[in-house]
Amino acid sequence: MTAINPILACDVGGTRIKLGVVLGARLLAQTEIDAEAKSGLASALKRIAKAVPPLCRQAGVAPGALGGFGFSFPGIIEPHTGKILSTPAGKFDDSKNYHVSKLVGKLLGLPTRICNDANAALAGEWHFGAARGNRSAVMMTLGTGIGAAAIIDGVPLRGQHGQAGCLGGHLTANLDGRICPCGNLGCAESEASTWALLIQARAHPAFAASRLAREKVLEYAAVFRAAAQGDKLAIALRDRSLRVWSVALVNLIHAYDPEVAVIGGGIMRSGDIILPALRRYVFQYAWTPWGKVKIKPAALGNDAGMFGVASLFQNEK
Ligand SMILES: [Zn+2]
DSSP, X not given: OOTTSOEEEEEEOSSEEEEEEEETTEEEEEEEEEOOGGGOHHHHHHHHHHHHHHHHHHHTOOGGGOOEEEEEESSOBOTTTOOBOOOOTTXXXXXXXXXXXXXXXXXXXXXXXXXXXXXXXXXXXXXXXTTTTOSSEEEEEESSSEEEEEEETTEEOOOTTSOTTTTGGGSBSOTTOOBOTTSOBSBHHHHSSHHHHHHHHHHSTXXXXXXXXXXXXXXXXXXXXXXXXTOHHHHHHHHHHHHHHHHHHHHHHHHHOOSEEEEESGGGGGHHHHHHHHHHHHHXXXXXXXXXXXXXXXXXXXXXXXXXXXXXXHHOO
């Protein structure tokens, strides 16, 4: 296989699976299918295989010309074996029973590289997006959960079990915090993420009187909107979440010494509120005697993961 073969890139999320044909910095074609995560990974891979021929036609690429299958998955992936060690609660529960590379080999006949989704997103941003040209970078994705990843001295950080860097959302942000699904107490993710927001808002005594109680979908965009209109609960949730994300970012900076921190994820649709708050806090509290870490919004949006897994074929050490 050479660097000129297009790569079939797949980015698995909790509700949707994105598929694309990537050639270098170009996404030749893309499509999405439902994740149907409760039906398991083996079933998802079969549906992915069915989507490949039409996708290749759309890209103008013969399926036989594909150089590999890059697979981004929201769990902990053991780097040396490609085994999936953890999955999001209640989703793709069968993943640990299979060797993804073998399944994909049978279904598609393609060599496979598998990678945690935050690591994939940072790889994409590093090659083609906001972290390009930097030797050391961290990423924090703010969404349903908090994802993280690090590249140090030009090498993506993995660790013995694939946990290094990608557990940045599960560094402790509150000693007195509630238990997180990961088993730790007071993780940044259990203090401020979309899944935690629902629990915190509904449990708050001021919820019934808040504008947030009238929102059909309670997400951060609604919190920022209501806070701007003076809603007291929304202001409290907004300010606390901004502090939690800032603390999490300081932790990542202290741990990994990046030149640039890339902030992505769905909550960053409100980046005009989040980025200035992160910069204020980090520039005041992070110990960086050499200067200031660049704090940038992700540049590739939802496509970062696909570019990232495709890049594994050209750049994996
Ligand atoms: Zn946790």
